[in-house]
Amino acid sequence: MYGNHERPLRLFVLHHAGGSHLLYRDWPGLLPAGWDVRLLDVPGRGRLAGEPHIDDARELAAFFLRRLAGDLTGPFAFFGHSMGALVSYEMTQQLMARGGLLPVWLGLSARGGPRPQGEGTRRHELPDEELRVHLAAMGGTPLEVLRDADLWAMFAPAIRGDLKLVESWRPLPGAPALPMPVAVYGGRQDVVVPAERLAGWEPHAERFQGLRMFEGGHFYFQADPRPLLGLVAQDAAAALGPARAGSAVRPA
Numbered sequence: 001m002y003g004n005h006e007r008p009l010r011l012f013v014l015h016h017a018g019g020s021h022l023l024y025r026d027w028p029g030l031l032p033a034g035w036d037v038r039l040l041d042v043p044g045r046g047r048l049a050g051e052p053h054i055d056d057a058r059e060l061a062a063f064f065l066r067r068l069a070g071d072l073t074g075p076f077a078f079f080g081h082s083m084g085a086l087v088s089y090e091m092t093q094q095l096m097a098r099g100g101l102l103p104v105w106l107g108l109s110a111r112g113g114p115r116p117q118g119e120g121t122r123r124h125e126l127p128d129e130e131l132r133v134h135l136a137a138m139g140g141t142p143l144e145v146l147r148d149a150d151l152w153a154m155f156a157p158a159i160r161g162d163l164k165l166v167e168s169w170r171p172l173p174g175a176p177a178l179p180m181p182v183a184v185y186g187g188r189q190d191v192v193v194p195a196e197r198l199a200g201w202e203p204h205a206e207r208f209q210g211l212r213m214f215e216g217g218h219f220y221f222q223a224d225p226r227p228l229l230g231l232v233a234q235d236a237a238a239a240l241g242p243a244r245a246g247s248a249v250r251p252a
Contacts, residue, residue: 008034009104009236010076012068014084015039016110016219017162018141018155020046023222024081030229038071040064042087044158055161057169061090077105077236082193082218083166085111093175102180105239106205107232109185110193110218113200114171123163128156135159138192139219175204181239183209185228187220209235 011031013024021039028037042060043051054060064087065072072095080088085108095102123134132152135141141159145151182205186198195213202208212231214220221228 008036009240010036010038010071010073011236012038012040012076012078012088014064014078014080014087015041015045016082016084017166018135018159022046023219024225027225027229030226032233042162044161053158053161055165055168057086057090057165058094060165061087061094065091065094072101074101075104075240076101077103077107077239079107079109079232080111081109082111083162085109086166086169089114089178090169092178092180093172096176096179104180105236106178106180106182107185107235108182108201109228110187110190110198110220112193112197113202113204114175115200122167128152131156131159139217139222177203178205179207181205181207181209181235183212183231183235185212185214185231187216187218188213189216190218190220192218209238 009032013021013027015021015024021041024039027039028035031037041048042054043063044053054063078088078091080086088106088108092103092106123131132146136143136146145155182201184198184201186193186195188195195211198211198213202211212228212235214227216223
């Protein structure tokens, strides 16, 4: 069941592991003017710094659905990057299971399709030095956090908790395919989630819009998000109908 498309799109943006809404803070000003763009923080991060951390994907999805219950009115959509893509998928599955109003569109970035065996990695258990090297190679984590011992001690538990969330999640057996349009985005040089993993979403989406690849690594949009957001605007417009999705991405 989908919402009323006569209202402007409300887009919820869910961030990556170890991050917050801050990496995405310019996005509302670059997306169509009629959109209501909501940048979410997981508990323990950003604007929810006082909330206890959640390291289970299904519990985190349920937390967001409770918190956003009054805002999941149509039309709304989810865009998630990396961990945020997983949580977006899990939120949608929970809405489907309860017969609730569904997002009209999903944008999934830098996250491979569901696999019964899970990620097969244990990055959350790496020694500090190895984990810092891994995070530096991926990008997205401020270098001062990785280099400063006090800052690392402050942020490492949340980073490890998020990585545990991602690496411990398994899809429920028999989970239905997503009925709404789904677009997938990624970086051609992403060594963590290569294109073949991104393409793994296609069997899980009844209306797969395609795989959109950009130059760059896991955080391919960090230097300039406009190429990504231009396609996000187009893909959401195709899901909504061009007359109701708003204008193209706005220049900086």
